[in-house]
Amino acid sequence: MLSLHSISKDYRTGAFGGATMTAVRDVSFDVGVGEVVSLIGESGSGKSTIGRMILRLASVTRGKVTFDGADISAYRGPALKEYYRDVQGVFQDPFSCYNPVFRADRVFAMIKEEYFPRVPREEWAEKIEAAVEAVRLNPGEVLGKYPHQLSGGQLQRLLIARALLLDIKLLVADEITSMLDASTRIDVLNLLADLKARGLGVLFITHDLSLGNYVSERTIVLRRGSIVEMGPTNLVFGNPLHPYTIKLLDSVPRLHEKWDVDAERPAEPAWAVEPLVEAEPGHFVAGYAA
Numbered sequence: 001m002l003s004l005h006s007i008s009k010d011y012r013t014g015a016f017g018g019a020t021m022t023a024v025r026d027v028s029f030d031v032g033v034g035e036v037v038s039l040i041g042e043s044g045s046g047k048s049t050i051g052r053m054i055l056r057l058a059s060v061t062r063g064k065v066t067f068d069g070a071d072i073s074a075y076r077g078p079a080l081k082e083y084y085r086d087v088q089g090v091f092q093d094p095f096s097c098y099n100p101v102f103r104a105d106r107v108f109a110m111i112k113e114e115y116f117p118r119v120p121r122e123e124w125a126e127k128i129e130a131a132v133e134a135v136r137l138n139p140g141e142v143l144g145k146y147p148h149q150l151s152g153g154q155l156q157r158l159l160i161a162r163a164l165l166l167d168i169k170l171l172v173a174d175e176i177t178s179m180l181d182a183s184t185r186i187d188v189l190n191l192l193a194d195l196k197a198r199g200l201g202v203l204f205i206t207h208d209l210s211l212g213n214y215v216s217e218r219t220i221v222l223r224r225g226s227i228v229e230m231g232p233t234n235l236v237f238g239n240p241l242h243p244y245t246i247k248l249l250d251s252v253p254r255l256h257e258k259w260d261v262d263a264e265r266p267a268e269p270a271w272a273v274e275p276l277v278e279a280e281p282g283h284f285v286a287g288y289a290a
């Protein structure tokens, strides 16, 4: 379904844009139909940049992203609109996606105008109810409410319901649980399991290793823009082989801390991007030597 072919992203930095920094380097992976894949790494490792490139919110500097075999960079106008029928993103901060002046379900009206202008009002109302129920919300409790009358978890689920109205094939979920409290977080994770059961593919972007372990069948560990380890989640968690993954697993309680680039650099002067080696079937580790 979705394939990343050696994609890289350079950002221009410096006062006059004269310098560049490579935020993502030679990243390749696939997300299959109905597959949940976790993309894990510390803050600044390039996870969101990858999500944004998949969603066409950031350009790809080198390499390409294909969906069902077609290069997505070529899509313009109607073709891009069709792409968004298949692929949608949900992000960290649900509050920022709503205008406090309007009722929260206005987000559905925008989809109707754009994609379903001719669907009759009653049929549309039924579609909305079904989508809202699919995200484990009670339509009577949430429809017609203003954003401030709903919780972060409810707002987040309404955004997922909006994506479901389009009958998408892939959801890019970027830190969708990080602003939720612990119990709501579990609800949203259970919801992802439901979505998977419906055949939806999910790229679950998180800095929280334990959440990745909970939801995904495949895990990709990103470090400074490069993949250091990837494979079936049980192997990556049960038999981590790259020193960075081992360190991440050891430091689970501290993962929310901002990664301090300058503080870490002197300790690892010789760090380089190493090619991925298949250490055991399906389990790839950068620079692995048996």
Ligand SMILES: Nc1ncnc2c1ncn2[C@@H]1O[C@H](COP(=O)(O)OP(=O)(O)OP(=O)(O)O)[C@@H](O)[C@H]1O
Pocket (backbone or CB within 6 Å): 011, 012, 013, 023, 041, 042, 043, 044, 045, 046, 047, 048, 049, 050, 207
């Ligand atoms: N628009 C931009 N211009 C310049 N640099 C950027 C831009 N967006 C991101 N970066 C830089 O690219 C690197 C990767 O950022 P990115 O947001 O992809 O990381 P992340 O792993 O998602 O981190 P977080 O979990 O904090 O969101 C960071 O060093 C960031 O400062």
